[in-house]
Amino acid sequence: MSLARVLVSLCLCVFMMAEAAAQPLPPQVQRLLEQYRVPAEGISVLVQPVTGGAPLLEHRVDVPRNPASAIKLVTTYAALEVLGPAHTWQTEIHTFAPVVNGTLQGDLYIRGGGDPFLVAQEVWKMAGALRRTGIQRIQGDLVFDLSHFDIPREDPGAFDGQPFRAYNQPPHALLMNFNAISFQFRPAEDGRSVQVAVDPPLADLRLDNRLRLGGQSCGTFPQGVGFHVAREQPVPRVLLEGEFPRGCEDVSLLRTALPPEEYAYSLFTELWGQWGGTLEGGWRLGRIPDPTSRPRVVHHSPPLGDLIRPVNKHSNNVMTRHMKLALGAHRYGGPATLEKGYAAIREVLEREGIDTRGLVMDNAAGLSRTNRITARQLAGVLMAGRRSAYMPEYVSSLALSGMDGTLRRRFVGQPEAGRMHLKTGYINGVSSVAGYVRTAGGRDLVVVVLINHPNAHRWAGLEIQDALLRWVYRQG
Structure with a gap:
């Protein structure tokens, strides 16, 4: 048999084996x-x-x-x-001003380490750890150091035109609670209006509830509920309008409404207050003045x-x-x-x-x-x-x-x-x-x-x- 025929036969055999294997x-x-x-x-x-x-x-x-x-x-x-x-992620809290009688006479620096699970409970623990160092009152600002991430700014609505859906939240070096807010709905006892609770409660967010009860089935929710965010001053406003199904109880929407820095400031302030702390300043972006300094608090994520x-x-x-x-x-x-x-x-x-x-x-x-x-x-x-x-x-x-x-x-x-x-x-x-x-x-x-x-x-x-x-x- 010629070499050509051998090669043809071999190729045919391989092809037939491949066909037999391809169910x-x-x-x-x-x-x-x-x-x-x-x-x-x-x-x-x-x-x-x-x-x-x-x-x-x-x-x-x-x-x-x-x-x-x-x-x-x-x-x-x-x-x-x-x-x-x-592996765990670290979030650091630094102070560079003196603490006198429980008062930090300057700014509080928080350096984000990209913790993917800095949820409200973890922020609460971090605030408690800071309180236990002897600080009760912060005279200055919260300064957020975001330098651990070097990523381009991202439009959260670029993927599907839904910028306030929590699944579209971009990465952020100091992302607290996924930057998410749970809006929880139920018919009011008066039988005409809708009660809406916000979790976590954020002072830097105003809720404008214009929802009315409708006759749709609960299975249609959240269709018919309009969600809008207005970047108003001094605090943003969430507008809820449209109809909520009369037969629905204890359903919720998970959404974003604030920029991550504003959310972090508002959440930290709320949870700091639960530990008896007060914060007199606002927030701003900045870097730790001395990167070699020892943090006052280091918070570790779950593994x-x-x-x-x-x-x-x-x-x-x-x-x-x-x-x-x-x-x-x-x-x-x-x-x-x-x-x-x-x-x-x-x-x-x-x-x-x-x-x-x-x-x-x-x-x-x-x-x-x-x-x-x-x-x-x-x-x-x-x-x-x-x-x-x-x-x-x-x-x-x-x-x-x-x-x-x-x-x-x-x-x-x-x-x-x-x-x-x-x-x-x-x-x-x-x-x-x-x-x-x-x-x-x-x-x-x-x-x-x-x-x-x-x-x-x-x-x-x-x-x-x-x-x-x-x-x-x-x-x-």
């Missing part, structure tokens, strides 16, 4: 794709054992697609590998191993972005930049043998129209996560089917409940899910589903995902 999509998935008019070219699927080996199912696994929030799997894995689960749980289980966007900034600064030195964070992530993946060609991560949380990753790359991250020394922290951070996080309402009371640790992702035209499935027979599999198509709206995407996940669960 078609399960029939139930194909039916749903046809029903919702999503072409097979619009979906990538990879299912394989967590230890690697031959895939049980692979379909267009090398097509770069937008993963939406499933990209958090990449960011949190890299953060664990670079920072370690015991990273705890904080990746709200990121992956509940898909917290701004926390994810803070983690990317932190791992970049840790790897390449401060200040934290977007470029350093991206470089650190690529370095971690390449060290694990994951081909990063075509990977695009302009937003580490998934709020992007240009993010791209292949199913093969994402599966590589998941398998690396299973090999990691920090595997327990990584896997347990994912939502558990039918039990918690973004999967708490899926597979409830069904055999698949509690058998899947997954990260979901949704934006317009994108529906994704990825993680780990323990099958009915006890096999541990990695699964990645990436759907990019205009018809992959939320409910269609969920049905396609669930059909594929049920199929995976039954694979031995």
Whole structure:
């Protein structure tokens, strides 16, 4: 036989083996794709054992697609590998003026360290620690040192035109309580008006409640409730107008309304007052006069191993972005930049043998129209996560089917409940899910589903995902 014929035969054999290994999509998935008019070219699927080996199912696994929030799997894995689960963030309080009889005769400096979880309770603890140093009255201003982050100013409404949605809050070196306000609604006892409570209560925010009760069903909320922010002086004003469903009780909206510095000033002042402290000044931006000075108070965040749980289980966007900034600064030195964070992530993946060609991560949380990753790359991250020394922290951070996080309402009371640790992702035209499935027979599999198509709206995407996940669960 000639060499040419040998080569042709070899190529044909390889082709036939590849065709045999490339299984078609399960029939139930194909039916749903046809029903919702999503072409097979619009979906990538990879299912394989967590230890690697031959895939049980692979379909267009090398097509770069937008993963939406499933990209958090990449960011949190890299953060664990670079920072370690015991990593904490520090917020420092400095004083440079004398303290006489409990009075700080000058300014109080707060240096933000990019803490992704400086929630109200943590700020309260920090204020209490300051009070215990002997200060009760602050004559000067709060001075915020934000130099730990070197990032461009960002329009919070750039992604989807919703600048006051809490999920759009950009990173900030001194982000307190995610800069978020919970507006809590219930019908008033008079049967005509609507009561609105604000948490946390902020003195530097005025609420103008013009809501009236309407006859809509509670399921329509928050449709019909208008939310507007007016940057008025001396304090901003939130205007609520429209109709609130008469049958609704104890529902809420989570929104932003103040710039982060104004929010931090107002929240700190409120919580400082709870410790019996007084603040006479305002706020301004500045830098610590002597960076080598010893802080009066150092507040530590909870450890990273705890904080990746709200990121992956509940898909917290701004926390994810803070983690990317932190791992970049840790790897390449401060200040934290977007470029350093991206470089650190690529370095971690390449060290694990994951081909990063075509990977695009302009937003580490998934709020992007240009993010791209292949199913093969994402599966590589998941398998690396299973090999990691920090595997327990990584896997347990994912939502558990039918039990918690973004999967708490899926597979409830069904055999698949509690058998899947997954990260979901949704934006317009994108529906994704990825993680780990323990099958009915006890096999541990990695699964990645990436759907990019205009018809992959939320409910269609969920049905396609669930059909594929049920199929995976039954694979031995």
